[in-house]
Amino acid sequence: MSKEILLVAEAVSNEKDVPKQVIFEAVETALASAAKRRFEEDVKIRVSIDQRTGDYNTFRQWNIVADEDYSYPDSELTIDDSVEQSLGLAIGEIYEEEIPSEEFGRIAAQTAKQVIVQKVREAERAKVVARYSEKVGKLVHGQVKKVTRDSLIVDLGENAEAALPKDQLINREMFRMNDRIRALLSEIREDGRGPQLVLSRNVPEFMIELFKLEVPEIAEEVIEIRGASRDPGLRAKIAVKTNDRRIDPIGACVGMRGARVQAVSNEMNGERVDIVLWDDNPAQLVINAMAPAEVDSIVIDEDAHSMDVAVKSDNLAQAIGRNGQNVRLATSLTGWALNVMTSEEAQSKQQEESQKLIDVFVNSLDIDDDLALQLVDEGFETLEEVAYVPMEEMLDIDGFDEDLVNELRSRAKESLLNQALQAEEKLDDAKPAEDLLTMEGMDSHLALVFASKGIITMEDLAEQSVDELLEIEGITEERAASLILTARAPWFAESE
Template identity: 45%
Template sequence: MAVSANRLELLQIVDAVAREKSIDRAIVLASMEDAMQKAARSRYGQETEVRAEINPRTGEIRFSRLLLVVDQLENDATQITLADAQKKNPSAQIGDWIAESLPPFDYGRIPAQASKQVLVQKIREAERDKQYDVYKDRIGDIINGAVKRVEYGNVVVDLGGSGAGEAVVRRDELIPREMFRPGDRIRAYVYDVRREARGPQIFLSRTHPQFTARLFAQEVPEIYDGIVEVKSVARDPGSRAKIAVTSNDSSIDPVGACVGMRGSRVQAVVNELQGEKIDIIPWSPDAATFIVNALQPAEVMKVVLDEDSTRIEVVVPDDQLSLAIGRRGQNVRLASQLTGWDIDILTEAEESERRQKEFAERTSAFMEALDVDETVAQLLASEGFRSVEEIAYVEPREFAMIEGFDA
């Protein structure tokens, strides 16, 4: 491979590589220059600072070596004195670099082989960078691919396209009891893309809650257009999911839009998720209403919110308790994930029993602390006083307004 090789041929090679690998022509040219620099160093000495330049229009190759301008010459392969430098460039100063042209040369077999390795490596790195740049912007999207192989339960997916490479669905990111064989088509959610030494690693998931949300966006035009919004999703992969939706247009029912004609839209998502049952819940800005909706299909009698600790007590009829909790606590767990609140479920009987117990405890506490009879203590407890401190801060005229009290 002599440097005097057909210049036009060199540019044709550059264009062909750029096309085949879908990389920028300038990156291929730069890679070739790097490869030639490596070969030139083996010809002119490894410590020589050689630069190769390929003219992108004509294909002409020029070699030059860079020399550092110094006061005292120590190495004539990399340095030049100020006096000699000023002969080449009158404005040269100490610390500048001076470029000196080198004659062209014939590559030997070993330098040619070494430069080829550099070229291959540089182009592979450019491919990886391109792949990373493409997929880092696709985090949060659903992508389709073909199963390439299955290793220890992890599914390796061929993403197709030029130089698109592979992605992996780890075993714990697959829906339980789901089986894939090489050649099967697969849809999954891109949740992470990492730059690693062996190339970008693309991680896919079929259990991620947002996978359900993105599937609905593909099936429901109103979500895609932003009229209906998915507020939150909670999933028990392969078993059951809850999805909270709201509409930005009062004339459109968000739940109806997601269900579709005869349930066609929701059924398409259910089929993709291996029969996972999906509850579509109307979102509400009012926490209590939202939590009551989230516990569907159970009926709720009343709720008691504790906003400081984001806990809520929900009272349900005795016959609705098992429905509200769900099999293995699934219904209440998903409702809690969906709403972000800790939910305690009580039956009416349990709540009534607890209220009576609290009432009796407060009554006896007031009798002891205030030295009053049981009737007065019960009046105070039924008015909602919980402690002696609360009573201390109440004005006497407010006490007078309580039925059964006088001035």
């Protein structure tokens, strides 16, 4: 039997290219399982094989536990038992007693075979994961081995398989068995069956890797890809920047007669690709990203991280794109929320916002329209700016002297103080309902703030939207959504 174990370990190790240690562990597990059958109780058995001779010994095990934790007499001994039997073991240690070993017979061999097969699969998967862990985010090639309802199973060679979920395919894309396929290794996912390689063809990174393949200047880092966005199968945008002024990054990516970008487009099922020149100036980057539409003007709101993009009326449809595609891709590429409108609409909006500011300054600072307009034209948007902008900057304004600046600053500070006092009085008068005060995630100050805004009960809060709550200072989008969901919980309970 000893020789047979050695022969099994040698043969399987060579055939499956897995370490002998894995095979010996499988045989030890099988022999331990066979030995357990002699006992009616749920005992713990350990088998140890001498990997040089093939001889093996079998041991029954007991865990040493505290008296109060003693629950399983067939596999546990108390610390008092250990002392009485002079075992010299502490809590947490294991006492072993050698018992007769089972022969490596038919039943043990069958069990060993099952365990070995499982161990071999696990070892093969581990080797695949080790081989592909550095390729996550890179292109891989393979052949479609199987088509299921949810995914394609792709043979990558050398016993490696990957799954390409159908929702990761490009629109209207079809593959059959034995078709060659190229995809991005997006992740190595752990599930009940072990690690699984997962592919994708519709993420922006897939397009980026294709450009690296087709454009040597990108692989050589002469040209950088700074961003990408896709509407898979329809249209995409990619932003590029050169590190060598002698090289035109757009021309290099397009290639002679469009050969390079066409090769990428063909691999993406005919997806049209706009190549955008990267610019560190966000406004200029947005202008570039909105191509082929021409931008007339841009107004930046840094607090909201958004831009109002104005175009001519006859250019509006092109700027927005079919179903909003162009502006959506430009938004994703630049990271700015883009509000596209006609030049007339932008001018009207700007005049309306300017008039609101003028009215605020006129009423709060007790000044005339002309002076308020001058402040707006100089870029002042809040009373805080009037109150605390350095005097030197205000003195640079045409017609402003020290007396005028001091008076404006004084009035602005007084107005801000009055607003703060009014807000406190309003909070003092607000009386939130008990259900709002005691709602999960609520604190007393926020409940008072809500009440001052007319949100008195949980029902009132449930009827709010996230955008409405974001107007309240200090509320994040995540907390607003959580509070609304909690307030709406009774609705769902009633519907059930």
